[in-house]
Amino acid sequence: MKQNTLKLSKPVNLTRRKVTNSVMISLCVIAGVITILPLLYIFFYTTKSGISSLNPDFFTQLPKPVGETGGGMANAITGSLILIGIGGLIGIPVGVLSGIYISEYSGNITSTVVKFITDILSGVPSIVIGIFAYGIIVLPMQRFSALAGGFALGILMIPTVTKVTEEMLRLIPQSLREASLALGVSRWKTTLRIVLTTASSGIVTGILLATARAAGETAPLLFTSFGNSFWQTNIDEPMAALPLQIFAYAISPYEDWHRQAWAGAFVLIFLVFTVNLLVRYVTRKKY
Amino acid sequence: MEIQETEDIVTEDTDETDKISGRESKTAIQTKKLSVYFNDRPAIEDISLKIKRNTVTAIIGPSGCGKSTFLRSLNLMHDMTPKARVYGEILIQNEDITEFNAVDVRKKVGMVFQKPNPFPTMTIYENAVSGLKLNGKTKKSELDEIAEKNLKYAGLWEEVKDRLKTPAMSLSGGQQQRLCIARTIAVRPDIILMDEPTSALDPISTSKIEELIYNFKNHYTIVIVTHNMQQAARISDLTAFFYLGKLIEYSKTRRMFTNPKEKLTEAYVTGKFG
Amino acid sequence: MFIDSSESRDRFGFGFIFSSEWDPVKEEFGALPFIYGTILSSIIALIISLPVSIGVAVFLSEIVHKSVKTPVSFLIEILAAIPSIIYGFWGIYVLAPFMRTTVQPMLQSVFGFLPFFKGQMFGTGLLTASVILAIMITPIISSITRDILNAIPVSQREAAYALGATKWEAIKMALLNARSGILGGSVLGLGRAIGETMAVTMVIGNKAQIKASLFEPAYSMASVIANEFAEASGSMHISSLIEIGLILFGVTFVINSLARLLIYSVTRNAS
Ligand SMILES: Nc1ncnc2c1ncn2[C@@H]1O[C@H](COP(=O)(O)OP(=O)(O)OP(=O)(O)O)[C@@H](O)[C@H]1O
Ligand SMILES: [Mg+2]
Numbered sequence: 001m002k003q004n005t006l007k008l009s010k011p012v013n014l015t016r017r018k019v020t021n022s023v024m025i026s027l028c029v030i031a032g033v034i035t036i037l038p039l040l041y042i043f044f045y046t047t048k049s050g051i052s053s054l055n056p057d058f059f060t061q062l063p064k065p066v067g068e069t070g071g072g073m074a075n076a077i078t079g080s081l082i083l084i085g086i087g088g089l090i091g092i093p094v095g096v097l098s099g100i101y102i103s104e105y106s107g108n109i110t111s112t113v114v115k116f117i118t119d120i121l122s123g124v125p126s127i128v129i130g131i132f133a134y135g136i137i138v139l140p141m142q143r144f145s146a147l148a149g150g151f152a153l154g155i156l157m158i159p160t161v162t163k164v165t166e167e168m169l170r171l172i173p174q175s176l177r178e179a180s181l182a183l184g185v186s187r188w189k190t191t192l193r194i195v196l197t198t199a200s201s202g203i204v205t206g207i208l209l210a211t212a213r214a215a216g217e218t219a220p221l222l223f224t225s226f227g228n229s230f231w232q233t234n235i236d237e238p239m240a241a242l243p244l245q246i247f248a249y250a251i252s253p254y255e256d257w258h259r260q261a262w263a264g265a266f267v268l269i270f271l272v273f274t275v276n277l278l279v280r281y282v283t284r285k286k287y
Numbered sequence: 288m289e290i291q292e293t294e295d296i297v298t299e300d301t302d303e304t305d306k307i308s309g310r311e312s313k314t315a316i317q318t319k320k321l322s323v324y325f326n327d328r329p330a331i332e333d334i335s336l337k338i339k340r341n342t343v344t345a346i347i348g349p350s351g352c353g354k355s356t357f358l359r360s361l362n363l364m365h366d367m368t369p370k371a372r373v374y375g376e377i378l379i380q381n382e383d384i385t386e387f388n389a390v391d392v393r394k395k396v397g398m399v400f401q402k403p404n405p406f407p408t409m410t411i412y413e414n415a416v417s418g419l420k421l422n423g424k425t426k427k428s429e430l431d432e433i434a435e436k437n438l439k440y441a442g443l444w445e446e447v448k449d450r451l452k453t454p455a456m457s458l459s460g461g462q463q464q465r466l467c468i469a470r471t472i473a474v475r476p477d478i479i480l481m482d483e484p485t486s487a488l489d490p491i492s493t494s495k496i497e498e499l500i501y502n503f504k505n506h507y508t509i510v511i512v513t514h515n516m517q518q519a520a521r522i523s524d525l526t527a528f529f530y531l532g533k534l535i536e537y538s539k540t541r542r543m544f545t546n547p548k549e550k551l552t553e554a555y556v557t558g559k560f561g
Numbered sequence: 562m563f564i565d566s567s568e569s570r571d572r573f574g575f576g577f578i579f580s581s582e583w584d585p586v587k588e589e590f591g592a593l594p595f596i597y598g599t600i601l602s603s604i605i606a607l608i609i610s611l612p613v614s615i616g617v618a619v620f621l622s623e624i625v626h627k628s629v630k631t632p633v634s635f636l637i638e639i640l641a642a643i644p645s646i647i648y649g650f651w652g653i654y655v656l657a658p659f660m661r662t663t664v665q666p667m668l669q670s671v672f673g674f675l676p677f678f679k680g681q682m683f684g685t686g687l688l689t690a691s692v693i694l695a696i697m698i699t700p701i702i703s704s705i706t707r708d709i710l711n712a713i714p715v716s717q718r719e720a721a722y723a724l725g726a727t728k729w730e731a732i733k734m735a736l737l738n739a740r741s742g743i744l745g746g747s748v749l750g751l752g753r754a755i756g757e758t759m760a761v762t763m764v765i766g767n768k769a770q771i772k773a774s775l776f777e778p779a780y781s782m783a784s785v786i787a788n789e790f791a792e793a794s795g796s797m798h799i800s801s802l803i804e805i806g807l808i809l810f811g812v813t814f815v816i817n818s819l820a821r822l823l824i825y826s827v828t829r830n831a832s
Contacts, residue, residue, distance in 0.1 A: 021727035028624060031616025032633065035703070038696050039640045042651050107369040116821075123749070123817030124810060125756025127783045131790070131806040144791075175404045179467070182362060183418035183474050184394030193421055197408050209642075216644025219758035219783070223791040243646045247759065250650045258654075265647045272642045280635060 043269065050266025053259040063229050063245070069256045073264055075231050076245035079146065080215060082233065083225055083241055086150020087214050091157025092207055098158070099165025099203075104191050115166075122159035129155050130220030138224060146232075146239035149225025156217060157210040164206025168199040205279040212275040216268050218243035242268065314381060315340040315478055315508035316361060321375035323356050323365060330356040331532045333375070338525075340477075343500060343509045345523035345540065347516065349555070352529040354512040358480050361510070362396040363389040379478070394422075397476035401483040403463035405455035405470070412451035414466055418474040433473055441469035442499060461492025468499060472507075479503070481511040485518065497522050516556055520544050528552045577804060583769040583785075585794050590801035592808065594769040598779035599809075602687055602761065603754035605775070606694035611747055614699050615736065618706035623732055634707075641700035649763030652693045657684035657764055660692070665776055680774040683766065688775040690765040694757060698750035705746030709739040709827065745823030752816040756809065758783035782809045 057072045064071030102115045133152035180190040226238040249261035316338040323330045331353035338344050346354045365371040377384050384392045405414045415434040438444040443465045485493040527537040536552045547553045580591020661684030672678045713735050721731040766778020782805050793799045
């Protein structure tokens with residue numbers, strides 16, 4: 001830090017300084033409170049409105065046509081699982097490999113470029129990723145499909161997975177790499193069998209985090225996976241997804257659909273909360 | 288403990304070849320005008336020395352004088368540091384190591400580090416055979432035998448034989464360091480580099496490791512960096528004194544500590560600075 | 562995307578950015594209302610969020626004990642992880658009515674003489690979108706600010722106390738030292754707000770217009786893509802939407818690069 005010189009306020013009245021002090025400190029405390037408030041509100045509101053509609057039907061039934069009450073989101077839940085599966089198949093290997101590349105082979109130009117690209121990718125709006133997937137998969141295939149949706153989710157997962165992998169690998173002490181190399185083990189084997197294995201629990205939690213985030217993504221699915229009110233497991237076809245269904249139901253005028261949308265929202269929040277709790281737990285006790 | 292004169296050390300005939308390529312020689316290591324630069328700043332400069340087979344050579348000198356840097360150039364560890372530049376020649380058994388794959392060199396030149404660093408995800412047993420397993424040897428019966436043999440060499444067998452399947456991290460620091468030694472010799476190197484192997488250990492563990500080093504002399508060439516002058520005097524045959532990246536003096540240990548040639552060496556070994 | 566938007570680029574040229582006509586039926590497309598809605602809602606969000614974020618960061622790094630700090634930082638992390646669809650949903654049914662019945666009438670009665678707070682109160686609209694965005698970007702800005710404050714050596718703070726500074730004066734000095742990092746965090750938050758889609762779509766009102774009043778419905782770049790892309794009528798419509806996507810990408814790219822540069826330079830100086 002350059003500025004070590006202290007510029008204290010001119011000899012103003014001491015009481016005034018003390019009052020300013022208390023006022024500002026209280027304002028900071030208030031800021032803390034009003035940040036937490038919406039969270040708690042969203043959390044409890046979703047739980048309150050969602051949990052009552054969370055019944056076995058929600059997980060096992062298909063949506064009912066407009067006007068009929070009841071039904072569930074079985075197709076959307078399955079769809080989300082399939083979409084995340086496809087996303088994971090793309091996002092996890094690419095993310096882990098670029099994370100390894102950035103951390104283990106840092107110092108050269110390509111690794112800096114990869115790092116920069118991931119940083120930029122993490123800031124690209126998800127809707128833009130959706131357009132990208134649309135151009136690459138939907139347009140050539142001439143129809144909306146789960147494949148396109150999964151692809152979009154995969155791209156969205158890459159930066160998170162890369163970042164976590166990189167951070168976890170950096171936590172591994174250099175001495176461990178050297179120990180392995182000194183035994184005459186090649187560099188890539190060292191990376192794979194020693195470094196990656198030692199960091200695996202951290203990387204897994206990072207993947208969970210990225211998955212939980214992808215599970216809640218809506219925007220990139222709007223014109224890739226598109227949604228579907230019927231049972232569909234063919235990845236060539238438009239497919240329902242939990243967040244898409246929540247969106248459709250939330251903006252609909254039907255009370256019963258709102259109820260179900262809240263239930264879906266509750267499932268998502270629950271997922272996010274659990275995964276984050278898990279990540280906290282795992283990353284805290286290590287190293 | 289008796290300090291042997293280097294001339295008295297007769298190279299034992301072994302039926303195994305210990306050159307990287309297969310031929311033998313009395314000189315285990317030779318460096319010619321070896322210099323290492325980090326970001327164009329020299330860490331060691333123009334180090335030329337010969338290390339005989341089956342001897343223990345100690346490297347002493349004040350902190351930052353380049354002892355570790357020298358040691359790490361002998362098993363090509365600087366390859367890992369992009370900002371490091373190595374100049375000069377390093378011969379292992381009269382062969383220029385740069386002509387070989389770093390992986391092959393490191394199998395012949397093992398290394399033990401300052402802080403015990405067993406692989407934390409592995410058990411004691413897995414650590415002991417890690418070098419072989421990572422290089423593709425997987426036959427269970429062979430591995431079992433090797434594990435037992437090398438843990439015995441490292442003087443650890445009696446202490447761990449009943450808990451081979453427990454995590455290596457459950458061992459004490461001294462035990463971990465002996466496990467690291469077992470792991471290193473399991474790969475059957477000819478040369479073992481040790482960078483302050485006892486500086487993180489208690490006196491009892493230290494004496495156990497010193498004993499090992501003394502017994503290992505018949506089979507290995509050992510180069511050990513130490514800050515402990517008594518240790519150097521106890522276990523080494525020859526001692527090299529480094530100062531500010533230069534080799535100041537290299538002679539028999541007894542002479543180094545009783546009648547050094549250089550003023551600087553005398554000042555250092557008598558504790559006048561450092 | 563560049564190729565896919567060629568049709569609209571050829572037809573409208575740069576006028577696309579400055580035209581406020583958006584009529585899929587007549588195939589007249591201009592992006593100005595969306596650009597306006599996006600930029601304005603994000604900037605207002607930043608104005609709301611920045612002081613709060615700094616307050617939270619100070620609260621977490623300088624004021625509270627560790628036993629409060631850990632759960633509160635955890636909750637703020639969760640805040641960043643909640644899917645935006647849930648923010649939107651909550652925005653429609655909780656925040657928007659609250660804005661209509663409480664916040665907006667209050668603003669109007671106090672600042673009603675300003676054009677920004679005139680007119681009818683719908684609940685949904687530009688201001689509500691800004692509030693949602695502010696909630697969403699607060700975790701980002703506050704966590705970066707907190708990290709920077711934590712990086713400032715304790716000795717510096719102690720030196721300030723030793724000279725008789727009050728706690729706030731010491732904090733103020735730390736904040737001044739951290740200002741370029743905080744700026745970086747804010748720019749990053751701004752980038753996030755600009756690209757945010759679902760939450761904004763659900764509360765901004767979705768009306769392509771430029772009005773002075775913040776209570777009026779508006780539209781954003783991301784929202785119009787979200788709403789019209791899947792059902793776009795004809796290739797010119799799609800092409801125009803893709804061009805909007807391209808603009809969105811360009812803007813966030815520039816903003817994020819800027820933020821990264823700021824943050825990199827700060828972390829480099831610190832280490
Ligand atoms: N990776 C590196 N990057 C930059 N400089 C280095 C690096 N490793 C060592 N140096 C520098 O090289 C010089 C010699 O360091 P070295 O570690 O060899 O000293 P040493 O004699 O082993 O000291 P110690 O007794 O403290 O272990 C030092 O000035 C050190 O700063
Ligand atoms: Mg050293």
